Amino acid sequence: MGNPLALAVLANLLLEPLHPYEMGRRLKETGKDRNIKYNRGSLYMVVEQLRKAGFIAEQETVRDTARPERTVYALTDAGRVELDDWMRELVAKPEHEYPKFGVALSLLGVLEPTVAVGLLGERLAALDREAEAISRETESTLDQGVLWVFLVEENYRLAVLDAERRFVTTLIEALKSTDYVRAWHEMFDEGKQTWER
Structure with missing residues (x-):
């Protein structure tokens, strides 16, 4: 994984299980969307990639009469390890960027x-x-x-x-x-x- 959006998803799920829509809403509310570019489609795609990699798992499907079914995802143990490893690398190791x-x-x-x-x-x-x-x-x-x-x-x-x-x-x-x-x-x-x- 090298996608900052994937890292943000893992970090959001560290606090509690969430639906992708809620993840996106929190990115906007906290201003993290200024540093992490995404749209709804890319967010759902990243969530699916993380699920396939075993870093997150479906916890439940919420059925609400006013809205379509929503799948809530939780961080797995492998996801916690990935988040920790990734953060340690990003914080400790400078990387040349090409602005x-x-x-x-x-x-x-x-x-x-x-x-x-x-x-x-x-x-x-x-x-x-x-x-x-x-x-x-x-x-x-x-x-x-x-x-x-x-x-x-x-x-x-x-x-x-x-x-x-x-x-x-x-x-x-x-x-x-x-x-x-x-x-x-x-x-x-x-x-x-x-x-x-």
Whole structure:
């Protein structure tokens, strides 16, 4: 298993047996859907994969006259072991990820310096807005009595945003330097002349 949604299902079932619809509702209510992308179809598919793997099992089928039959799933002993092993690995071992911004940075030199500065300025403003929204939401949730550990991923997001904001601010200043602007124009203007021949 390598699907974050599968991990979320196992974690939800650690507390109590649930129907997939309830699992999805809890992901949304707790804001975990910001970190774990899913839709109803993918959730049911993951539940079936976990059942086939023996990590969860059908506990009961609930019949309600107002709704169709609903199957409630529970975590198996094998599922508890899988959840524990998976969490230990994710928390302890850093893994290189391939964010889109990293790709853009690796190719940033193709943009004319003033264009790059303008675009990074837009990014900086968007990062500021995102950080403000996360701070407001986190504060509001804590005021409702939610234990801080259930919001730790939001604190992580804020720390990453703060680091990126500092990085982008420094990068903007570096791109504005006359030495860089001159070197960029020498390289690309010369390359353009060669290409036009």
